[in-house]
Amino acid sequence: NKRREADAPGVWERIKDHPCYSEEAHHYFARMHVAVAPGCNIQCNYCNRKYDCSNESRPGVVSNRLTPEGAVEKVRDVAARMPQLSVVGVAGPGDGLFQADRTLRTFELLRREMPDLTLCLSTNGLALPDHIDALKALDIGHVTITINYLDPEIGAEIHPWVFHNHRRWRGVEAARILHERQMEGLERATAAGVLVKVNSVLIPGINDDHMAEVNRAVRARGAFLHNVMPLISDPAHGTVFGLDGRRGPTPAELHVVRESLSNDARLMKHCRQCRADAVGMLGEDQCQTVHAGGGCGSA
Ligand code: SF4
Ligand code: SF4
Secondary structure, three states: OOOHHOOOHHHHHHHHOOOOOOHHHHHHHEEOOOOOOOOOOOOOOOOOOOOOHHHHOOOOOOOOOOOOHHHHHHHHHHHHOOOOOOEEOOOOOOOOOHHHHHHHHHHHHHHHHHHOOOEEEOOOOOOOHHHHHHHHOOOOOEEEOOHHHHHHOOHHOOOOEEOOOOOOEEHHHHHHHHHOOOOOHHHHHOOOOOEEEEEEEOOOOOOOOOHHHHHHHHHHHEEEEEEEOOOOOHHHOOOOOOOOOOOOOHHHHHHHHHHHHHHHHHHHOOOOOOOOOOOOOOOOOOOOOOOOOOOOOOO
């Protein structure tokens, strides 16, 4: 049944030991996110700065999150304690490709020292077209792109600005740039043989009616999985500051949208929307909530 859902040839073989994609594997294998990516090149209105994207993680501001060398040391420690560790991902707390040198250096060091690890990257996609060759060279087999819209008018309600080509773009123009770069990155990554999952944050009243269109577009460009995640708007986790009090979908609303998409959406029902420094077996850490966006959301 899982084989049927992951229908592209060879995909099941490539995901069966990945705890995020295989419901069986998530009982036996562990994953770890290393928070080496402090900055972000876009703004998502749902991004929860209180927990993850602090003001210090805006473009051009240096942060002293984990260094690539520090990340490798942490992975080494965890792997010594946790033999089930099979996947290491960069999922924020900002965008993994905004300061790409940090992420690529981390992958390079990990690849050298622990060649059997599966390496994953999460990104909002803005910088993805510029790094396909580097990711391929490091054998990064899994990439997640967060894509919330196709229509820039809708995108502008979710992402108020992007930082691209040394300047900040706003509104519909910004959303158009992000959309074009996401589609280009997705097409080129899948053409290069990378398994690409697309995450979408479901925001009732903004992109819920648009999700089927997003699903068709990303599947047509080779995404092997489309994971629709609920907007998290629990006041306990901070305000969803740019969305004017928008709430997340109810479980029933989420179910209706997921069921309306091609059936691969079911594969990711156990996704925990883990934070950028989550470690362990899925479900064993208390990491649900924070980073619904370009970070993982999901490695
Ligand atoms: Fe950037 Fe992710 Fe925050 Fe969006 S959710 S602003 S992509 S760090
Ligand atoms: Fe896996 Fe989802 Fe957690 Fe990412 S957020 S590590 S895809 S369960």
